[in-house]
Amino acid sequence: MTLVIRSVDEVRRFISERRSQGKTVGLVPTMGYLHRGHMSLVERCLEENDVTVVSLFVNPIQFGPGEDLDRYPRDEERDLSLLQDAGVDVLFAPEADEMYRPSHSTYVDEAAISFPLCGGSRPGHFRGVCTVVLKLFNVLLPDRAYFGMKDYQQLQVINRMVRDLNVPVEVRPCPIVREADGLALSSRNVYLSEDERRSALFLSKSLSAAKDAFDGGERSAFALADLVWSVLAEGEGLTPEYVEVRDAADLSEVADITGPVVVALAVRAGSTRLIDNVVLGE
Amino acid sequence: MTLVIRSVDEVRRFISERRSQGKTVGLVPTMGYLHRGHMSLVERCLEENDVTVVSLFVNPIQFGPGEDLDRYPRDEERDLSLLQDAGVDVLFAPEADEMYRPSHSTYVDEAAISFPLCGGSRPGHFRGVCTVVLKLFNVLLPDRAYFGMKDYQQLQVINRMVRDLNVPVEVRPCPIVREADGLALSSRNVYLSEDERRSALFLSKSLSAAKDAFDGGERSAFALADLVWSVLAEGEGLTPEYVEVRDAADLSEVADITGPVVVALAVRAGSTRLIDNVVLGE
The missing domain is CATH 3.40.50.620 (HUPs)
Structure with missing residues (x-):
């Protein structure tokens, strides 16, 4: 009770x-x-x-x-x-x-x-x-x-x-909980139209791409952010607000990745603001 | 121990x-x-x-x-x-x-x-x-x-x-603890020269004057503040920083006193900053 x-x-x-x-x-x-x-x-x-x-x-x-x-x-x-x-x-x-x-x-x-x-x-x-x-x-x-x-x-x-x-x-x-197709759960997902919901998949896709590149040895924060931007660009109607690769603990700026970092992004799908992230190198 | x-x-x-x-x-x-x-x-x-x-x-x-x-x-x-x-x-x-x-x-x-x-x-x-x-x-x-x-x-x-x-x-x-002559105790009193110590007495004197006026029926915040200023002016070498009559709880401005107020002041005696106050109408 x-x-x-x-x-x-x-x-x-x-x-x-x-x-x-x-x-x-x-x-x-x-x-x-x-x-x-x-x-x-x-x-x-x-x-x-x-x-x-x-x-x-x-x-x-x-x-x-x-x-x-x-x-x-x-x-x-x-x-x-x-x-x-x-x-x-x-x-x-x-x-x-x-x-x-x-x-x-x-x-x-x-x-x-x-x-x-x-x-x-x-x-x-x-x-x-x-x-x-x-x-x-x-x-x-x-x-x-x-x-x-x-x-x-x-x-x-x-x-x-x-x-x-x-x-x-x-x-x-x-940890983040995701739908089967990768979309991070959020109360704001109810705002999404069907089209926006489809485009929103590029958020987790872009972060997976960053993770794959990191696992493949990429240690340039700039290169990872660039990769995320390029994947997000495939999502129709998405307006990225920021894509950042930052120190995982204090969110300070990072150029060459030597410790844990977070790749974090905020994107608008239509008028709905969505955020997602992945931690790399823990 | x-x-x-x-x-x-x-x-x-x-x-x-x-x-x-x-x-x-x-x-x-x-x-x-x-x-x-x-x-x-x-x-x-x-x-x-x-x-x-x-x-x-x-x-x-x-x-x-x-x-x-x-x-x-x-x-x-x-x-x-x-x-x-x-x-x-x-x-x-x-x-x-x-x-x-x-x-x-x-x-x-x-x-x-x-x-x-x-x-x-x-x-x-x-x-x-x-x-x-x-x-x-x-x-x-x-x-x-x-x-x-x-x-x-x-x-x-x-x-x-x-x-x-x-x-x-x-x-x-x-409650404030005072010396026998009225000076409110403060760790900063050790900074005072003998002359400054003597002038500093006008802080508590000015507040007592405000209290007497209030007890005698004065309900104008302006009049009380004015009285405090005039007593402080008698203390040689004192530089008042503020004298304020304010609501005792939220320190908002008061014109006609209808509830509890604090008469608060800050004064420099030489280079030493002293504060004192009295609450009226509790």
Whole structure:
């Protein structure tokens, strides 16, 4: 039986009671509209913790003007039934005004890893992410929190925040889950028309090409990025926003690849913004 | 016996052991060079918690260029002996590189209450304060933390941060401690020459005058500020930086006083910057 809790005070009481019984707590933060990617995090959280909390909160402050906050897909009933079937203990689903008062004025800023890639086109996005994740950590006091590697930059920004602010939570990254044809699962995939869905396949194809080239010995970041661009160019109606080969940990620029790197990209298919990545050389 | 701990990992082990025994933990964050003001916080912390931790950390990121970071007064031996006599459990005194790695890139920004008063002349100061206080909270996981009301704006910035980020710590404000002649205790008072020390008395005198006027029925913020300015003008060699009458909770501007206000001031006596305040109408 999954308990649905909407109030900070109530979920705090629930968690504090469990913790006083010596139980460990795991958190899977989500914006809902759950897919198998989310559920892989949930499964892992259930395995590794006594109590599993999934948060569902479409965080307004991580959306910029003109972004898709208002049309972000929602289906709490379906989400709840998935979590119920999985055996999740709590769905924490606060309203926006439970998380942010009108006079809210405190933000968490990560100022290095947030800067490149998605940081360029989404100013303020990672500030919103850091702020809400820290709030969720402070409310739910999890021992472990689970983040998908599809949002690779988000994962590394949160790792840095946790390190820098001494946040007492262990961040556990979980691998990207893909459709059989390679498309990385995303709640935003529902926006795609049939044509866009077909073109979107070139995202994972381009990353596979980069991986093959890397495995074949290519160590030039420029050559890999160039290869990704050329494969993306085959996808009709795709508008790449960036393709970057960066240090896998701090997202600093890389020329000759000597350690782990991430090949990360953001692309528009029609009006839908999609991201994907692959880590090489781990 | 006060344990001196310099490492984050070690103090975490100590605290986690005490917490697992069901003990409550109180924190008094300081920059050292302790005086009776600090010790009043320590006494209260000892009374209200099973374990009392005093942190001593001169936080580099809350000092601006040209401020007194390098000459900030330090005497850890004397501080330790005072804490020892008081019965404090732990002195947490990390080096700067234990708190900040070279690649540190995450900061906590409070963007409303930090803005006026000291925020005007000390850009980045409260960002530094919020960041270090949140770090100390995350390392030491106190139930309660004690802050002096002399740093009134700091107290309200921290209250706001704690509220906005759902920090699970209870902030306890403690009254200003003054010398017999009225001078508010401050580690920076050691900088004062004999003449400056004499002039500095006009800070508390000016606030007493404001309080008397308020008690006599004056409800114009402008009139009170004007009165404070006129008393400060009597102190030879004093250069007021600001005198403000503000809402006591959110430091917003006030014209006609209808609720609690703080009369706050910052003044230079020679090259030493002093602050003081009084709360009226509580």
